[in-house]
Amino acid sequence: MILYLTIDCNFQDNLVSSYRRACNIFVPKSKLLHIWDFSGQTTQFLIDDKINLPNDTLGEHGKEITLELQAYGFSDSMTVRDENFDEMVEMETSFESGSVKMNGCTDHVRSYSSLRNSQSGSGFRVFGYLGLRGLQNLGNTCFMNSAIQCLAHTPKLVDYFLGDYGKEINQENLLGTKGELALAFGDLLSKLWTPRDTPVAPAIFKRKLADFAPQFSGYNQHDSQEFLSFLLDGLHEDLNRVKSKPYIAIKDAEGRPDEEAAEEYWRNHLARNDSIIVDLCQGQYQSTLVCPACNKKSVTFDPFMYLSLPLPSTTMRTMTLTVLSTDGMNLPTPITVTVPKCGRQKDLIEALSIACSLRNDEMLMVVEIYKNRIFRRLSEPSDSVALIRDEDKLVAYRLLKDNKNSPMVVFMHERVERPCEFERAIPNLKLFGIPFVARLENLYTGFDLHKQYLKLLSPLLMPADDAFNDYDDVGITTNEDSTMEDVVSPTISDSNTASDTGTEDDQCSSSDFQFYLKDGMRSTEIKMNEPLPVPKFSDNLEVYVTWSESMIEKYDTCLLSSLPEVLKPQLYARRPQESVSLYKCLEAFLKEEPLGPEDMWDCPSCKKPRQARKKLDLWRLPEILVVHLKRFSYSRYIRNKLETYVDFPIDDFDLSTYTSKKDSQFSNRYVLYAISNHHGGMGCGHYDAFIDLGYRKWYEFDDSRVSPVSEDDIKTSAAYVLFYRRVA
Structure with a gap:
């Protein structure tokens, strides 16, 4: 105060x-x-x-x-x-x-x-x-006002810019703005600390910002953390005391004591970067990479300006798949698993194997189903699960490992789609349901194929009634020898009408299912007592199975057609608010994880790109610790904001157990003094700030409006960027 x-x-x-x-x-x-x-x-x-x-x-x-x-x-x-x-x-x-x-x-x-x-x-x-002057909103500039107020109440930074900081302006730095950004910021801070009641209009600073950062020009809404990152970097370059940056070769720390290597890295960093921003806001990571092939370890010590912490609820992803047996023993079963959001498809397979109690002699083949066909097979274990969309429909087939080299047959179901009574269109065939998969081992003729298909269908058989007492259990007799000419669609006839030749059993059995191979517009029936036409240059045989009306009534096709999406969006149901501690966010950030395929590490020992394991540790902590909560997620298909409630410490944020360097010279305990909040959703939100003016006197800075707020009310799910200062 x-x-x-x-x-x-x-x-x-x-x-x-x-x-x-x-x-x-x-x-x-x-x-x-x-x-x-x-x-x-x-x-x-x-x-x-x-x-x-x-x-x-x-x-x-x-x-x-x-x-x-x-x-x-x-x-x-x-x-x-x-x-x-x-x-x-x-x-x-x-x-x-x-x-x-x-x-x-x-x-x-x-x-x-x-x-x-x-x-x-x-x-x-x-x-x-x-220090209680607000900032006018010039038009969607609340993101800027919120971040500036937090910096404008950072004690040593305020003292610096209210003093004779002009002597440290570096006009020779090509990475800076020749001091223009720093001068504009210093002028704005002096106005905020002038004893007046009226809010300050940051128009001059806004124009100067747009000159050097066109992304912030105009009056669109932006991210306060992105603005804060640019501003701190710009101020650092404008106030860098190093006029000529020396070239320094980076050395690996392997084989040397961590303390020695870390100090060398920090000296090298200060030799090129020395400003009030570095003095107050920059710390140091310990970054460790381990090769999965040769266990080669690389250790570096890199500077950081702020901590961008994931919310643990965002590090995991819930996915629903349908598991289908290929032995005809079980119904299609939807199973939901949780995998790391940055994980690989092998993580998905492992989680699914445990959830469905996969036997040691079995393996899973995961495919995406699109329009009742197998659209693609997820066969690369190192591929990211981020490539799987929430609206995708995935099926995992349980296959035996012993016959994994045998060709595969894929059964696709189709039925006659009849036009309405008043339409003149001719009947056509339409695919439905989940394709079946089986190995071609011991499948030699059309009869074997028919028998295997009925075996896969057996879990879907409806309870027996009088209407089907005359049907054979397998729906086929040994004297079937029906033929059919090559046509685009089979002739539709009433299955209850017997032909002039053959018995009633023959007629019923020959009209239950018909099997075809299709090549473009041509459709060739698979004969029951003839060898299967297995393609010479393909591992798969795609078979189209046409269902009769009587078979559709005999089997539960609803179970066959109910295929859930990976993640069904909850349009109307409100999910309960998630809660997580700030310490858990930090632990998720420091957790060891594999690099992505796009970030492969060139192992100096293997001389090959490797998907190394990466581990971060905190080594040197800054006097002012800025913590960014990663509430916004972006992908090719969706943008989302997480409303997770983060329970952050106010009076005692203790990082002693999370810091590798054991140094009694500086404390690892922090107190909160400012919060940049984001309210609302993507593209339509609003920023404000909570700031402690000393002795637990908190105020809300909402653009021009400044008003007291209780300390009990500053913890909300809108907290976005937290500002901590070190205490003794």
């Missing part, structure tokens, strides 16, 4: 005496004081140091000016001393509440009040709190 007061003095007076008088009146617990002159410039002094006031004081002699004395870190009760009395006077800083109009809105503010020592009659005026 920051309070300020004013003292009237005359230019003909000794300014050093006036300064000492101010120090005697207001005794701060912090030694850092600011004196503002009427031109708005600021000079910093330490109470115990030698006082050097500017000689070329602006203004006319004999004219009174107002000096404003600022003190950091005070509670509502202040100790004030009047120089005319030896006794200490306890001053209670009470403020009256009032309302003013800001951009058409009535906002709660704190009005100024005057205080006077009742015993002496001499007095001073306490005007109110500093």
Whole structure:
């Protein structure tokens, strides 16, 4: 919390005496004081140091000016001393509440009040709190306002930009903006810390930002973390104390003590990057890569500006597949498994094998079904599960390992689709249901094929009734020898009408299922007592099975056709709010995981690209720790925001157990002082900020509006970027 007061003095007076008088009146617990002159410039002094006031004081002699004395870190009760009395006077800083109009809105503010020592009659005026100025929304600039307010209340960063930072502007850095971004940001911070009630319009800063970052031009909504990342990088380059960056070859840390290697990496980093941003916001990772083939290990120590933590609910993915046996023993069964979101198809196979109690002599063949056909086979174990869409329909076939080299037959079901009574269109055949799969082992003739198909269908058989007492159990007799000419679609006839030749059993058995091979528009029937026409240059035989109306009634085709999607969207049901601790997010971030196929590591030992295992550890922690919660997920097909409630520490964020470096010089404990929040969904949300002005006095900064907020209310599912500062 920051309070300020004013003292009237005359230019003909000794300014050093006036300064000492101010120090005697207001005794701060912090030694850092600011004196503002009427031109708005600021000079910093330490109470115990030698006082050097500017000689070329602006203004006319004999004219009174107002000096404003600022003190950091005070509670509502202040100790004030009047120089005319030896006794200490306890001053209670009470403020009256009032309302003013800001951009058409009535906002709660704190009005100024005057205080006077009742015993002496001499007095001073306490005007109110500093740092409570809002930022006008210029049109979808809430993302920028939220991030700026968090930085504008980062203590040492504020002190830096309210001081003489111009001497560190690096105009030679080709990666910077020749200091223009830093100057615009510093000017904006000085306006935010000027004792005024009206909100600041960041128009000049916005225009300067757009000059160097066209992605933030215009008035579209953007991501506050992306803006924060660009701003910190830009400020660092503008204020980089290194004018000429030396070339430094990176060495691997393997074979050396971690402490030695880490210090060398950090020295090399500081040799090229040295700024207030590095001093406050940059830490260091320990990154370890291990080759899965030769166990070659590579260790590096890389800098970081912030931690981007995944939400554990987003690191796992729930997927539903249909498991189908190929021995005719079980019904099609949907099974739901959970796999790592960044995992591979082998992770999906392993999870599914456990869920369906796969035997040791079995294997799974996972395919995607599209329009009742096998569209593709998921045969590459290293492929990412991210390639599988939520709307895909997947089937896992249980196959025996012993005959995995045998050719495969794929049965596709089709039925007659009859036109409506008033339509003149001719009947046609339409595919339905999940294809069946079997090996061609011991399948030699059409009769074997028919028998195998009925075996696969047997779990779908409806309960027997009188209508089917005359049917053979397998629906086929040994004297079948029906023939059919090559036609596009078979002739449709009433299955209950007997032909002029053959018995009734012959007629029923020959009209239950018909098997065809199709080549373009040609359809060739598979004869029951003839060898199967297995293609010479194909491992699969695709067989189309035409169902009669009586067979559709005999089998439960609903079970055959019910194929769930990988993830069925919940359109109307509201899911319960998920909750996770910030520590769990950190553990998910530091967890070892394999690299993706697109990020293969060139193993220096194998001399080949390898899908190495990667492990991150925290090594060196910064003074200001910025934590980004990865609420937004983007893919080729979908964009989503996660509303997971993250339970983050406020007073004691202890990272001691998560830091590899054991250093007693710096504490690994942090306290929260600012939060950038995002409310709403993708593309239509709103940003604001919660900020602690000291001694647990939290305020909500919602563009122009600034109002107190209870500490009990700052933990919400809207928390997006957290700002922590180190404590001793």
